[in-house]
Amino acid sequence: MIPLQNLEESEMSIRRAFSIVGVGKYLPKRIVKSSEIERKLGLPKGFIHKNIGVESRHVAKDETNTFMGEQALRKALQDAKLQISDIDFLIGASATFDYIIPNRSCMIKSAFEEAEELGFPCIDMNAVCTSFISAMDYAAMLLETNEYKNIAIVSSEISSKGLNPSDAKTYGLFGDGAAAIILSKTDEETGLIKQESKTYVKAVKYTIIEGGGNMNHTRDVPYDPALYSFKMEGRKLLSHVKPHLTEYLSLFFQKSTGSMQEVDLIIPHQASKLGFKMLTMLNQGKEDNIVNELENHGNCIAASIPLALVSSIQNGRLKEGDSCFLVGTAAGVTISGMLFRYGRK
Amino acid sequence: MIPLQNLEESEMSIRRAFSIVGVGKYLPKRIVKSSEIERKLGLPKGFIHKNIGVESRHVAKDETNTFMGEQALRKALQDAKLQISDIDFLIGASATFDYIIPNRSCMIKSAFEEAEELGFPCIDMNAVCTSFISAMDYAAMLLETNEYKNIAIVSSEISSKGLNPSDAKTYGLFGDGAAAIILSKTDEETGLIKQESKTYVKAVKYTIIEGGGNMNHTRDVPYDPALYSFKMEGRKLLSHVKPHLTEYLSLFFQKSTGSMQEVDLIIPHQASKLGFKMLTMLNQGKEDNIVNELENHGNCIAASIPLALVSSIQNGRLKEGDSCFLVGTAAGVTISGMLFRYGRK
Numbered sequence: 001m002i003p004l005q006n007l008e009e010s011e012m013s014i015r016r017a018f019s020i021v022g023v024g025k026y027l028p029k030r031i032v033k034s035s036e037i038e039r040k041l042g043l044p045k046g047f048i049h050k051n052i053g054v055e056s057r058h059v060a061k062d063e064t065n066t067f068m069g070e071q072a073l074r075k076a077l078q079d080a081k082l083q084i085s086d087i088d089f090l091i092g093a094s095a096t097f098d099y100i101i102p103n104r105s106c107m108i109k110s111a112f113e114e115a116e117e118l119g120f121p122c123i124d125m126n127a128v129c130t131s132f133i134s135a136m137d138y139a140a141m142l143l144e145t146n147e148y149k150n151i152a153i154v155s156s157e158i159s160s161k162g163l164n165p166s167d168a169k170t171y172g173l174f175g176d177g178a179a180a181i182i183l184s185k186t187d188e189e190t191g192l193i194k195q196e197s198k199t200y201v202k203a204v205k206y207t208i209i210e211g212g213g214n215m216n217h218t219r220d221v222p223y224d225p226a227l228y229s230f231k232m233e234g235r236k237l238l239s240h241v242k243p244h245l246t247e248y249l250s251l252f253f254q255k256s257t258g259s260m261q262e263v264d265l266i267i268p269h270q271a272s273k274l275g276f277k278m279l280t281m282l283n284q285g286k287e288d289n290i291v292n293e294l295e296n297h298g299n300c301i302a303a304s305i306p307l308a309l310v311s312s313i314q315n316g317r318l319k320e321g322d323s324c325f326l327v328g329t330a331a332g333v334t335i336s337g338m339l340f341r342y343g344r345k
Numbered sequence: 346m347i348p349l350q351n352l353e354e355s356e357m358s359i360r361r362a363f364s365i366v367g368v369g370k371y372l373p374k375r376i377v378k379s380s381e382i383e384r385k386l387g388l389p390k391g392f393i394h395k396n397i398g399v400e401s402r403h404v405a406k407d408e409t410n411t412f413m414g415e416q417a418l419r420k421a422l423q424d425a426k427l428q429i430s431d432i433d434f435l436i437g438a439s440a441t442f443d444y445i446i447p448n449r450s451c452m453i454k455s456a457f458e459e460a461e462e463l464g465f466p467c468i469d470m471n472a473v474c475t476s477f478i479s480a481m482d483y484a485a486m487l488l489e490t491n492e493y494k495n496i497a498i499v500s501s502e503i504s505s506k507g508l509n510p511s512d513a514k515t516y517g518l519f520g521d522g523a524a525a526i527i528l529s530k531t532d533e534e535t536g537l538i539k540q541e542s543k544t545y546v547k548a549v550k551y552t553i554i555e556g557g558g559n560m561n562h563t564r565d566v567p568y569d570p571a572l573y574s575f576k577m578e579g580r581k582l583l584s585h586v587k588p589h590l591t592e593y594l595s596l597f598f599q600k601s602t603g604s605m606q607e608v609d610l611i612i613p614h615q616a617s618k619l620g621f622k623m624l625t626m627l628n629q630g631k632e633d634n635i636v637n638e639l640e641n642h643g644n645c646i647a648a649s650i651p652l653a654l655v656s657s658i659q660n661g662r663l664k665e666g667d668s669c670f671l672v673g674t675a676a677g678v679t680i681s682g683m684l685f686r687y688g689r690k
Contacts, residue, residue, distance in 0.1 A: 065559055090544075095446055098560040100507070101575065102549055103440070103471045106677035110546035119589075121542035122677060123479050124471040126448045134468050141486040161562040162445070197466035199435075201455035204447055212557055214410055215443040217506040218568040228563055230446065244464075332451035332467060 012193050012257055012323070012341075016140040019186035019343045021150070022080025023310040025179040026071035027297075028058040034172060041168050048172040049295075053273030057175030057298035059160045065098045068178035069156035070111035076152065076180040084112045087182070088148035092124040093135035093155045094302045095331075096162065108154055127197070128207075129269050130328045130336035131155060131302035132179075137195040137338060139183045146185075154180040157301040162209055164229035173272060174230070175298030179306035190343025193323070194257055197336040198248055203240040206233040207331040238274055241329050248335045249282050249327075257339055260325065261286045265318050269328025270294045270304040279327075291317070304328075318342050357538050357602055357668070357686075361485040364531035364688045366495070367425025368655040370524040371416035372642075373403040379517060386513050393517040394640075398618030402520030402643035404505045410443045413523035414501030415456035421497065421525040429457045432527070433493035437469040438480035438500045439647045440676075441507065453499055472542070473552075474614050475673045475681035476500060476647035477524075482540045482683060484528045491530075499525040502646040507554055509574035518617060519575070520643030524651035535688025538668070539602055542681040543593055548585040551578040552676035583619055586674050593680045594627050594672075602684055605670065606631050610663050614673025615639045615649040624672075636662070649673075663687055 033056045034048035049055050060068065069092070077084060092105030099107065105122035109115050127134045132155045139151040156178035163171050210216055211227040221227065253260045260266065260283050268279050270293055280287050291308045300307055305326050312318040320343050327337040378401045379393035394400050405413065414437070422429060437450030444452065450467035454460050472479045477500045484496040501523035508516050555561055556572040566572065598605045605611065605628050613624050615638055625632050636653045645652055650671050657663040665688050672682040 095448070097558045099558045100554045101440055101473055101552060102676040103473055106544055106546055106549055106679065109544060110549040116547050117545075119543040119545060121679060121681070122472070122544040122546075123542070123679075124469075126469040126471065127467070128446055128448055138483060138486075141483075141490070144489075145486070158559045161559050161564055197468070198464040199451055199454060199467040200462075200464060201451055201467075202461050204451055204455040208447060209445045212563060213442045213444045214503045214506050218557060218563050218573055219506055219570070222568065223563040225564070331447040334451065334466060334468075336466070 014189050014191045014193060014341060016144050017186050017191040018140050018143055018183045019188060019190055019345055020181050021184045021344060022076040022082060022182040023313050024072045024075025024079055025177065025307055025310045026068045027177045028060040028063050030059050030061045031056050032059045037172055043168060048168065052172045053294045054172055054298045055295045058177055060158045060176040065094065065096060065104065065156045065158055066107040066111050069108040069154040072156065072178040072180035073108065073152055073154050076182050080182045082150060082182065084115045085118055086150050087152045088120050089142055089151045090120060090122045091135045091139060091151065091153045092122065093131035093153055094157050095126060095128045095131065096157050096159065096301065127330050127334050127336060128332060129271065129301050129304065129330035130334055132305045133326050133328065133336040133338050134197065136183065140192045143183065143185050149185050151183045152180060153183065154178065155303040155306050157303040159230065159301055162228065162230050164225045167229065169234060170230050170232055173299050175300050177297060177300040177303045177307050179303050179310045181306060181309065186343060186345060188343045188345050190341045193339040193341060194252065195338040196252060197334055198244065199332050199334045200244050201332065203237055203333045206237040206240065234272065234274065238278065241333060242278060245278065245329065245335055246282060252337055263289060263325045264322035265312060266290045266325045266327065267305055267308045267312060270297060270299050270308065271329060272299065320344055359534050359536045359538060359686060361489050362531050362536040363485050363488055363528045364533060364535055364690055365526050366529045366689060367421040367427060367527040368658050369417045369420025369424055370522065370652055370655045371413045372522045373405040373408050375404050375406045376401050377404045382517055388513060393513065397517045398639045399517055399643045400640045403522055405503045405521040410439065410441060410449065410501045410503055411452040411456050414453040414499040417501065417523040417525035418453065418497055418499050421527050425527045427495060427527065429460045430463055431495050432497045433465050434487055434496045435465060435467045436480045436484060436496065436498045437467065438476035438498055439502050440471060440473045440476065441502050441504065441646065472675050472679050472681060473677060474616065474646050474649065474675035475679055477650045478671050478673065478681040478683050479542065481528065485537045488528065488530050494530050496528045497525060498528065499523065500648040500651050502648040504646055507573065507575050509570045512574065514579060515575050515577055518644050520645050522642060522645040522648045522652050524648050524655045526651060526654065531688060531690060533688045533690050535686045538684040538686060539597065540683040541597060542679055543589065544677050544679045545589050546677065548582055548678045551582040551585065579617065579619065583623065586678060587623060590623065590674065590680055591627060597682055608634060608670045608684065609667035610657060611635045611670045611672065612650055612653045612657060615642060615644050615653065616674060617644065665689055
């Protein structure tokens with residue numbers, strides 16, 4: 001970690017200042033163990049953990065995207081010692097939703113009865129699994145305008161309804177959950193150092209839910225678990241992503257931002273066991289600065305990164321003044337990363 | 346219009362500079378006349394035009410959200426004399442989509458074979474009917490970072506699949522279409538003067554598609570035209586919106602930004618006949634600076650505002666140096682407005 005007093009001299013300077021004044025998460029009460037899925041699918045005991053890296057995941061039962069998002073945001077507000085009336089902007093950053101219309105963030109705001117007369121705007125951002133990184137970058141820009149003080153970002157995902165129970169590769173991988181953070185203006189030397197996203201569309205259909213949009217509208221095509229569930233061509237995807245991610249990381253961590261191994265904490269999208277393997281390799285084999293919650297959460301789409309960020313702040317692994325690198329790949333394929341210095345004040 | 350040379354002295358100064366270097370639109374080939382719908386529904390001839398304000402609308406047949414968005418963007422590129430390789434960022438700003446995953450903007454990029462090796466990022470923004478205004482504000486901020494030169498915004502909407510053919514109020518109102526603009530860096534005194542969004546969630550469920558998300562997932566609830574179609578409690582919505590919109594406009598047009606009647610061109614969301622009536626009233630009865638395309642397009646959700654913007658630029662109603670006010674209300678309910686000075690250079 002670069003001592004804060006040296007930041008002026010360092011090239012890892014803050015481009016857009018912010019602090020993270022509050023964090024919160026919500027995980028569905030029901031936990032589904034991989035052994036349960038293995039029994040259902042007639043798979044050998046330990047198969048999912050060994051091959052997919054997931055031991056258990058939370059699965060929403062009565063919880064909705066809106067409810068989980070609200071709960072996470074309530075906890076973030078409590079953590080920040082703020083009220084909903086202190087929020088100036090709400091970004092909903094997720095791929096899944098309760099309703100096509102209205103949008104996610106309006107639904108979350110509406111769960112706060114005490115927000116009925118408040119006018120703060122609600123906008124959704126969607127870059128699938130890396131939505132949260134895009135939303136943080138957007139929020140940092142909004143703070144720069146000096147029109148907003150506290151910006152809430154909520155990622156709430158229910159993947160479980162869009163999974164095919166007979167496809168072990170995806171059914172064993174995904175989980176549900178929600179996380180929220182509050183980004184605020186600060187005079188401290190913390191905030192965004194660098195952010196970059198790249199989209200390479202050759203693999204656009206390697207990860208897809210084919211049914212439920214206008215292409216295969218429910219009006220025209222009845223429900224079937226294969227068509228209306230997330231499909232992934234994992235190995236094809238990884239071999240497409242690998243050269244792009246390698247180039248991306250080598251350009252991202254040029255001289256001015258130091259090396260990836262020097263970052264205090266790397267919080268990747270919890271994409272898959274193979275994804276972690278690739279990232280570790282690109283981190284020169286170094287594992288101890290990479291946060292891995294895949295085992296107990298699975299891949300929670302856009303909620304994965306903020307869930308791991310919230311945990312890391314709560315358990316003290318990410319400390320004030322630390323540098324933190326959020327990074328992930330998303331359906332599309334989008335590669336997105338943000339390097340920031342964490343501060344709470 | 347305030348002469349450009351006086352801008353320094355004026356308080357209508359440019360906060361974030363941009364130019365609109367290219368615009369394009371795509372409307373589905375099939376046109377459905379209101380008389381056709383009236384015959385189907387057994388309504389008196391002229392009923393829809395009289396009560397809803399729509400004479401005809403374009404309805405997608407074989408066209409998809411992706412295809413229409415691609416076509417609109419190709420025309421905008423042609424207009425700007427740019428190639429897709431000149432684009433640095435693509436924002437998909439719509440409520441409807443071909444697929445839940447991947448996101449809209451990645452799908453549109455993937456329709457450009459020549460973009461396969463290009464890395465520019467693709468992010469979606471969704472504030473339902475006012476998505477385009479939010480995307481323009483976001484794009485203006487992105488240009489301010491000096492990391493991007495040309496940003497494409499595409500709004501492509503197919504509302505027709507999500508309409509209940511037995512509900513004349515909505516079936517007669519909505520249409521399909523797509524529009525694209527390219528926002529670029531400029532040294533001229535053009536660009537954003539003021540932008541503001543407000544969300545009031547008391548009416549969050551007055552406009553809704555109940556089915557197709559996680560709340561009424563297709564897995565659990567089979568298709569039925571009422572549940573999977575857009576529902577609107579029009580009059581309740583309007584009476585909720587009216588006081589908020591009145592206050593919003595009066596605060597927006599304070600001394601520093603002149604009066605709404607002084608704006609050269611107002612491009613509202615083409616929400617409904619009653620919506621236009623309310624806006625005209627709030628514009629002190631002045632109609633001649635308000636663009637109204639409702640009659641031949643219907644309400645095209647997030648594509649309505651950019652479609653009208655593209656028309657106004659193409660037919661010369663919006664001239665370089667003119668002030669332009671984009672404004673709309675969206676499901677949620679979000680009220681969003683942007684005042685900008687139009688320039689092409």
